[in-house]
Amino acid sequence: MSTVPILYKRLFLTLLGVVLVFSLQAQRVEIEEIYFEDAKIHIIYELLDSKEDRPYQLKLYSSKDKFISPLTAVSGDVGVEIYPGNGKVIIWDPFEEYGQDFSEEINLEIRGRVYVPFVKLDDFNYESLKRGKSYEITWTGGASSNILNIAIYKGDNKVSVFQNIANVGQYTLDIPKKIEVGKNYRLRISDNKNKDDVVYSKEFAIKRKIPLALQIAPVAVIGAGVYFLLPYLQSEEESGFEDPENPTTITN
Template sequence: MARVFRRFVGFVMLQCSLLHYLSAQEVVITKIQLKDNEAIINYDLKDDILERKYALFLYSSQDNFIQPLEKVSGDVGVNLSVGGNKKIVWKPKEEFGEDFVGQLAFELKGSVYVPFIFLDGFDDYKELKRGKPYDLVWSGGRGDNVLNFELYKGENKVAVLEERPNVGNTKLILPVKVKPGKDYRLKISDKRNRDEVVFTEEFTIRRKVPLALKLGVFFTVGVATGLLIDQLTQEDPIIPAPGVPTR
C-alpha cells in the first residue's frame, strides 16, 4: 500500500483561498511532506489584527471541492488563531479507502471566523457529571436550523448526541458510558451546512457518584451482609444435660 499511496499523493496540487478584509491577510503553504501514510501540510496564517480568528478547511477534487475532508487533524477547522508554523495532518486511506488510486488536487479555503450561534454561560462549566442534566442556552442561527451535538475528547469524536431544533435552549445529558477525564468539548454544527460549527471550551467529565463513595457503599453492604450470614449460620450453643443425682 505504501507504493500506491506515493503514486496517489504524487499528483497532489494545493491551492489557497482566503476571503480578504481591509487588513493584510495571507495563508502561505511552507511545506508539504509524506510520512507514515499521512500527508502533512505546514502553513502560516498572517493578519495585521492578531486577535482575529479564522476558519480553514481542506477540500479535494474528489467531489469538486464541495465538502471539506473529514480525516484531518491539527490546525484546521474553526476558531484558529493567527500565527506561523501551523500543521494539518490528512489520512487519505481513512478518507477514501485502502484501494483508492487517482489524481487529486487540494484547496485550503478559509475566512474570518464568526460563530453562527453564541452560547450563553455554558463555558462557565469546568466540570460536568455523567447522567446529570445541564441547561444549554444559545442565540443566533436560522429558526429552521437543525443542530447536531457531538462530544469530542481532544480531536477525537467519542459520542454523537441527539439532534435538536434551533429553539435556543435544551437539556444536555452526557452518556454514562463516556469515560471520566479531561479535555472534553462539545461540537455544535448546522446539519445543512458543515462549515457552520462552534466548539465549547474544554471541560472535565466526572462520575455522577464518586467511585470511592460507591466502593464505600459496597463495602458497608458487604460487611452488613457478612454479619447477617454469620449470625444465620452460627449453631445454637449446646447446653449439656443436667447431671443425674446420686442420691
Template sequence: MKVFKLLGLMALVPYLASAQEVQITNIQMKGPDMIISYNLIDERIDRSYSMHLYTSLDNFIQPVEKVSGDVGVDISVGANKTITWNIKEELADFSDGLKVEIKGQIYVPFIELDGVEKGMIVKRGKISDIRWTGGRGDNILNVDLYQGDKLVRGLGELPNTGNAMLKIPNNVPPGKNYRYKISDERNRDEVVFSPTFEVKRKFPLLIKMGSGIAIGVFGYYLVKSLIPVNEPDIAGPPDLPER
C-alpha cells in the same frame, strides 16, 4: 503515489483591507497520512478562521473529511499549522497525481453559546443547563460530545429554542478536555464548539468503595448472628428407677 505541492488559496472577504494569506510550507507522506504544513497570515491576530482542505480529485469542490489538526472552525492566526489527512481511509484508490489546496474564511459563530465555562466540572448523569442566542428559528441543532478532536458520542438533536438540558451518560470516562460541538443540521459549515470542561463521576469513587465496605461488614455481622452458637449441653430427664 505522486503528490504535487500547490500553494493554498484563501477565500477572502471582499470588504477587508488587511492582508490575509495561506502559505503551504511543506507536504510529506507518513504511512497512510499526508501531512500538510502551512502558515495562516493576518494582520489582525485576534481573528480566527474556518479552514478546509480540498483536492484536485473533484476540482476542489468538496472538502475532504478524514482530517485532523489545524482544520475546521475557529482556527487562530499563526505559523506552523498542520493538517493530517488519512488518504487511505478516505480514498479507495487513485492513480493520477494529486494536488491539494487549503481554503478558509473568517470564522463567525452562528450562535453565541452560554452556560459552559472553560475548566468547569460536569458530573455524569447530572443535567446541565446550556443557553445560546442566534441561529435561525426553524433550524435543528445537532449536539455531539468531543474529547479534544475525538468524537465520544452524539447527544441528539435540539430545536433552536435558545436553551437545552444536556446530560453526560454514565459510561463516559471521566477526564479533561471535553467539549460540546453544536452544528446546524442543514449547513455543515455552521459549527460551534463550547469551551473545554472536565467530566467527573456523579459520586466519588472513594465514597462508592466506602459504601461497599460498610455493606460487607454489615452483611458479615448479619450472617454471623444467624449462625447457631455452640452452647453447653443441657442435662436430659433422669432415668427411670429399676424395679
C-alpha cells in the same frame, strides 16, 4: 508540482496557493512544507493576519470531487477557531478518506474565511460534567428556522449526538451514563443543513455521578464491622459466660 511517495503507492500531490483577502487588509496562507509520514500527508503552513486574535475557519479540499466537499480524514490546525501564526499543521489520511487502494494524481486546496460563530453559548463555564446528570445549556443567535445537532466530542472523536433540536435558545443535555470518564471533552453545536455553521464549547472533563471512593466505602465499612465483631464473639466464647437467653443445658 510536488511529488510525495506514499509507501509503495504513488500519490502525486499539488498544493494550490491560497490567498485570503478580507476588507482592506491582506490575510493569506503560506505553505512552508509538505511531507509524508506514517501514511499521512502533513501540510505545514503559516496563517498571516495583522490581527492575531482574529479566528478563521479553514478546510482542505481535493480535486477528486472537483473541490466540492471538504476532506474529513483531517486533523490538526483545520476547522474552526484557527488563529494566525506559523508552524500550523494539517494532517490528512488519504487512505482513510478514499480507501487503501487509492493511487492517483490529486490536487489539494486550502480554503478559509473569517470565523463568525452562528450561535454563541451562554456562560458554559463547566470544568466537568457528571455521567447520568442533566444540564441546561443556553445560547443566543441563529435563525429560528435553524435545526441544530449537539454532539459530545472527545478530542476529534464523536462519542454522543443529540439530533434535530429546534433553535429555541435552550436544551436539556443528558450526559450518557456509559460515557467514558476522562478529560478533553467538548460540545459541538452545528446546523444540520449548513456544514459551515459550527460552534465548539470550551473543554471539560466527564466524571462519575458517584465518586469511586464513595462506591467502595460501604464495602470497607462492612468489612470493618465483621473484623471487629469476630474478636468480640471469640472472646465471649472463650470467657465461659452463658447467654441468659440461651442458657447452656448441663446433663449428667
